[in-house]
Amino acid sequence: MAVANNTKPIYICSICGVYTEEEIHCGRRTRLFLDSSRRESLSKLMSFLLRHDPESIGLKMDSSGWVYIDDLVDGIRNRWRNSHLYRWVEKEHVIAIAMLDPKGRFEICGDRIRARYGHSKNLDIEIDYPRDIETKILYHGTAREFIDRISIEGLKPMNRHYVHLTIDMVDACIVGERHSGNPVVLKIDADCVRSHGIDIYIASKSIRLAKHVPRKCIIETLECTHIKEL
Structure with missing residues (x-):
């Protein structure tokens, strides 16, 4: 299985009006709604604003991370430093990107939107996640140069509320590649984490969260080069 991180365009179906990544829907060719470049750029900006710095565009965020979609759009168009x-x-x-995000980064409820996970500690956000009591193996992508520290301290959330984990080793490798030219993937025993009294939470279909991963629960270090060959 090859590791890929290509952002797909978003299309809209001319029959049912649904947003899709497919060029054919309802038996008809779809219409291009958002090209790959704009989708990636706007998605990254949405993540930054909803996870780290809503105040930079004057967003009022409640204690659960919700903001009004109209306010987000207005802030991006008129108050972001590169608003032009x-x-x-x-x-x-914004709605199309949130609906089709492959990692479930965003959530929409009525006329509001929030990031599902990844918030900086400086934001006083509290989201009620369901607990994961079933997953046995989790993965975390990181840079090789951090391994010595992790082998002593385990995984810590650093400047975020939680350590981010995934059920997919390929996704973990992609994350590691964002941070290093020499990434590795840590294989984690989820039951070991729970045995230390640490809850694991479900943030999205593939993403899991934990306050800490003890070093004893990291059972293997995998090479991304080997994962690419699977």
Whole structure:
């Protein structure tokens, strides 16, 4: 299995109106709604604003991380430091990106949106996640140069609320590659984490969260080069 991180365009079905990544839907060719470049750029900006710095565009965020979609769009178009690059953004673009995000980074409820996970500690956010009591193996992508420290301290959330884990080793490798040219993937015994009294939470279909991963629960270090060959 090859590791890929290509952002797909978003299309809209001319028959049912659904947003999709497929060029054919309802038996008809779909219409391009958002190209790959704009999708990736806006998605990254949405993640930054909803996870780390809502105040930079004057967003009012509640204690559960919710903001109004209209306020987010207005802030991006008019108050973001590079707002001239985002004059094209409409509410529908934000909704489409949130709905089709492959990792479930965003959640929409009515006229509001929030990041599901990844918030900085400086944001006083508390989200009620369901607990994961079944998953046995989890993965975490990181840089090889951090391994010595991790072998002593385990995995800590650093400047975020939680350590981010995944059920997919390929996804973990992709995350590691964002931080290092020489990434590795840590294989984690989830039951070991629970045995230390640490809950594991479900943030999305593939993402799990924990306050800490003890070093004894890291059972193997995997090479990303080997994962790419699977």
